[in-house]
Amino acid sequence: MDLDFSPAERDFRAEVREWLSTHVPDHLPSMDTPEGFAAHRAWEAELAAARLSVVSWPEEYGGRGASLVEWLIFEEEYWAAGAPARVTQNGIFLLGPSLMRFGTGEQRRRWLPGMASGEQVWAQAWSEPEAGSDLAALTSRAEPVPGGWRLYGHKTWSSRAAYATHGFGLFRTSGERHRGLTYVLFPLSDVAVRPIAQLDGLPGFAELHFDGVYVPGSLVLGRPGDGWRIAMATTSSERGLTLRSPGRFLATADRLVALAAGADPALADRAARCWVEAEAYRLHTYATARGIAAGEEIGAEASLGKLFWSELDLRMHALALDLLGDRAGVEGWLDGFLFAQAGPIYAGTNEIQRTIVAERLLGLPR
């Protein structure tokens, strides 16, 4: 496979690069502070106004109907330009694709445009205190009431929930382990949200307490009992293409290589290795995109990618600390270092990913 881009793709890249070069803000405060959250949301609105917030979505929802390859190009340019992390990411990368695939026409029209513009910011609510890796053990429940459901229970590790407007998660509607789960959207206005401070002291996560929160039936995605299947499709896209596009790692690797110039050869060696591995992830992703364009489904293969990028991200940030010593914080690498620590944990721990690779791709016995 060539990495030759079509004239249209080149034009698109040029347009994105040009726009970013004049719009990317210098440095926003952390999105886990109130002022940072507001600043990130304003940035999302600016992106959306240029129709660059969700380029691969259909035009009617705020996108451009761009191809997967164009989306990858957008991401490369976005991160290379040093643009901010996306405060909308749980919505646009996790819920959005599920809505497009499993939502009704009305649900799509109602929720996707606001997600694309950053007007609504969505938090995911998978985990519970006793169900982290083992999602089928969830106990939070949705009880049927006339016209809708009432939610009860306790979710945790809900990213962004401290400031988000809406949430989505799985709630138990029957006792069957996997088939008793239902996928529910909910406004956070009615939910008791308790922020959880992370390593950096900021509330990147929150606990959600549901005490009979009412949601109308129109907020259930798919059919009751379909939640597991929809969530697996969602987490598979989370593990795979959409959450962690190569652009981010390419940009990190390029910055590392610049840092390593003149450094001890043993450190420079590690930087060169990271650069090559980011490139490998890029090439692999283009091949996957071509496969998807040709009608292939991305399933357990996504686990290979998740293992690769999460370990690469750890190595890159460890190298940055070795290169910078106590200047890592001042040079802006500490947030990334801490975030990289979470890579092998979220979206299915790497232990779970290894088991998926072994059983589903390699065919080892359960």
Add this chain to the structure above:
Amino acid sequence: MDLDFSPAERDFRAEVREWLSTHVPDHLPSMDTPEGFAAHRAWEAELAAARLSVVSWPEEYGGRGASLVEWLIFEEEYWAAGAPARVTQNGIFLLGPSLMRFGTGEQRRRWLPGMASGEQVWAQAWSEPEAGSDLAALTSRAEPVPGGWRLYGHKTWSSRAAYATHGFGLFRTSGERHRGLTYVLFPLSDVAVRPIAQLDGLPGFAELHFDGVYVPGSLVLGRPGDGWRIAMATTSSERGLTLRSPGRFLATADRLVALAAGADPALADRAARCWVEAEAYRLHTYATARGIAAGEEIGAEASLGKLFWSELDLRMHALALDLLGDRAGVEGWLDGFLFAQAGPIYAGTNEIQRTIVAERLLGLPR
């Protein structure tokens, strides 16, 4: 703890170094060939004549009653001098300690001196085709007959058995998984031995077929049913101090460092790391020796050492191949490379060692 040696220890080191400097043969053929086996046995006899074959054994069995520290000193000098691998090692390092601890006075007097002199060369016979890591699943059996036992069954991966004179192993005398095993010594003259070629094409292992081989009762070590307990004591010494003394790794690391002079800094870095790790293994071993001298038992701790040296040995030989490229064979590193591949497998696989460390030392649940 200091690494200060006493005047007596220094004198001992000087004596050993002096003797080796005038006696170590240039290069012996592989001990897995008939001529190499004979040459190695002749070398063992030469060592024994200088009372250097088993320095830590009591004088009556051919040793010098040396302390553990002196034994470590001997080993450092032995490998630093480039002396040959020990063809007697399964006897002197595995069976010998078990005989001293669990054997009768008569058994000790009968077998230890010939083991020390290399007159008898012992092969170990633990594994069976269906019981590699899972020794308690052994099915080879010893049936009681007047005056002794008859052995039936099939052992495999018996190191050195192609040319050895005697063997030792576990045989089932009752159905209880662990407590039905008995520790038996046997002459190889009555056993059908089928050599197994290794990666290098030489018969480093053999299969042993027992078809009612008779052994007198005096060849059972400990009581019938005690085999598991005795074997565990043996494999613990195999994992620990006796089989893989630091001297060997120190010598390898020193040779590597010499090879790495002038090499690319990334390779030199790996060589320096190996050198330090070999030193760490040495220091750790001296501390262990001091602990043993103070009356501590070496148990599950041995697994830590086995994990460390086997992984270090792999890294050292991989580095040698990276430094030497296609000259690795000519420069004499290929045998060591192949042997290092077996390190994480024999004497209890590293997976089993990690589980032992986790459960017995760290206290994780079974």
Add this chain to the structure above:
Amino acid sequence: MMMDAAFSADQLALAANVRDVLRAHCPPAALRSERRPGWKQLAGLGFFQVLSPEEDGGLGLRLIDVVPALEETGRACLPGPVVETAVVGAYLLGGAEPVTVAVLPPGQAYAADADLADLVVVVRDGAARSFPAASVRLSPRPGPDPCRPLFEVTTETPGEPLGADVGAALRAGAVATAAQLVGVARHLLSTTVAYAGARTQFGAPIGSFQAVKHQLADAAVAVEFAAPLVWRAAVTADKALAGADRDASAAKAAAGEAATLAARTALQVHGAIGYTDELDLRFWLARAWSLSSAYGTTAHHRERLRAAIVDGSPRRYP
């Protein structure tokens, strides 16, 4: 896994042909008894002239077109100087006549498979010279791979200087070897998965233990992400793009490391039996080790990458 998406139908069809031929004519048993199994049949496909110009009777394909087929030669552990004859020879000699070629690249002491060669190409000081086999003396030297023996080459004639681009030929040799290493690694993985599913210990197939699963998953990740570097390197080599040497080094280093990891994992999962002549595994272990040091060791390519990327100017984007 999804990597097939990287190749065209024609490229995959060539690989499928090679695979079928090697299944029939280079089965594992042949590795013990034949020096050149399957070569005649591959020659019948035109495989050894695949890169030669059509006017010379070759197939006129590019390096990228044979990457999947080269992977199959690694997967089958095909003995003999495959890369030398089909790739390096095509670059250096043009390929007017079908000859078997052995190569002594710079930085290496010995020529692999020189016992089978019609021509031995020696590259020293940036220049390549070819020697008819009859004019050189070959002395066997120990190496890890029984099916890829090493020979010291002593020349007594000046040989014939070759005018072609030596750098391009060696670069193609490294990329082709990387493709073979990916195939070797894939075979090691699949054969180990099969063994782990069949072998039981502690009352269960060993492949059901997490420790075995996770080791194999890590090896699978390494192979999966080495493969795209190989096709990328073939493309940039074909187009002689800036960065072609860098990409070749990335491919060779990553494929060598993936194959070495797969070999280590295979041996660890098999246990002692993997170490012996009882199984065929040892041929692929040996191939992983021997090809890792062919056309530059992994360490050599890592050094070149450092120079190209950290000391060079590593722009990625078009």
Add this chain to the structure above:
Amino acid sequence: MMMDAAFSADQLALAANVRDVLRAHCPPAALRSERRPGWKQLAGLGFFQVLSPEEDGGLGLRLIDVVPALEETGRACLPGPVVETAVVGAYLLGGAEPVTVAVLPPGQAYAADADLADLVVVVRDGAARSFPAASVRLSPRPGPDPCRPLFEVTTETPGEPLGADVGAALRAGAVATAAQLVGVARHLLSTTVAYAGARTQFGAPIGSFQAVKHQLADAAVAVEFAAPLVWRAAVTADKALAGADRDASAAKAAAGEAATLAARTALQVHGAIGYTDELDLRFWLARAWSLSSAYGTTAHHRERLRAAIVDGSPRRYP
């Protein structure tokens, strides 16, 4: 594990005293509320004068004598400039008066814990100068460790030159920090083992899964074999033997890597909760990271080791 055998009864008794004091006066809760928990009580033991000569009112001990006690300060995650005050200060200042010391070593941009210092020692161009805290300006700078804040130090006076052996002082600082890192790693291991025994997923304690066991075992191996390098470095530093710098680098690099591995493993086993303020774990994670770059990063010490061992003359045997 068996490493206690490396120390004398007196050395272990001092460590036990420190441990008891810190259990009582520096519990995890204190890390959230106090800047210097346990310091008064440790001072009462003479801990901060432990290396100072007896004629100056110190205990006159050697560095090796306090290695186990320093490990305990790491195990307790004791905040404040412990190594600076008890070790580096003793080497540089003699220790006539009990003062709290912060140090800005060469190669570092910021002084840790300078907010607590009576004296700030700045080492530049091989010379050390001391500055009374009142004479310098401190500007906080971001770092990973909430209990070990970093400060940029701006001096406006010439300071007082210190005549002592700066190299020996920094070397002792590196070794002492390595001892703390071993203690940090041990705590990370034991607290993670406890969590893995209690937390259930998929119907079993997660500590019963092989993947968790084997990760923890690997971290235990790293800690177990870093520890002897630390006591070895303390001994050679005390005796000012040739190779003392090399041994200090070996200790610091190995302890830093062991602690970083233990931190990674702890976080992976804990999952998302390990990442948060809900647990105390984060204090030890932060300490592992922050001490890894104190008195030279791991990479710096690896570079020094390469120079000393491969380019130097690394004889080991007496």
